[in-house]
Amino acid sequence: MLRKPSRWRSTRAVIALGVAFALAFGAIAVSPSTAASSLTIASIWKSIKKKTDKRYYTKAKSDARYVKKPTVVRGTWAWSVEASPDPRVGLAAIQFGVTLPAAPVVHVISYGASPPAGCSGTTELPSAAPGHLCVFEGLALNVGTWGTLNARNGNGSERFGAVVYAYPVVDSYAAATGTWALGTGPSAVWAKQDDSKGGESVLPPGGGILRK
Secondary structure: OOOOOHHHHHHHHHHHHHHHHHHOOOOOOOHHHHHHHHHOOOHHHHHHHHHOOOOOEEEEHHHHHHHHHOEEEEEEEEEEEOOEEEEEEEOEEEOOOOOOOOOOOOEEEOOOOOOOOOEEEOOOOOOEOEEEEEEEEEEEEOOOEEEEOOOOOOOOOOOEEEEEEEOOOOOOEEEEEEEEEEEOOOEEEEEEEEEEHEEEEEOOOOOOOOEE
């Protein structure tokens, strides 16, 4: 004949279930005299809540661990051409490592000139307002007209890069170097991270990026 389970056996089953749940999240202290009457989901949660909270990042911890997207990216450029009686042009690629929602407004600043509105700083530490690309000249040897082009050979820039161009003024060797700064904004799309390379940004070859 089957016997109905005693009340104590049912209580032991509840206690065993509660202890197993507690062990999964961290040990809790339960005395035999109060186990049957006070071991509830609410009491278990109250006992383990402090430990589970420690498993999650606070906003302060997240901000301290993960670098915020920079508001300005910077890089360098350089070109040189050998002496020749034939027409020549110096070219240097600038690649942002970020895609803007629209092509930036481009400014070229010859060495020693004052930056226009939208640009600030110097060749040594250039800066730019959001949506502006500021190209600073550092060293120029036998250089005439210079500026920037987009990929379609038009003046300006693409949303993700530009080309510095310059025309030598004489038939001898010519060269130029400089820096650039791009002001980004909240709509900029950044290069993805490649976890297989230790979190290194997947950037196209070209001008490097320094964070503000």
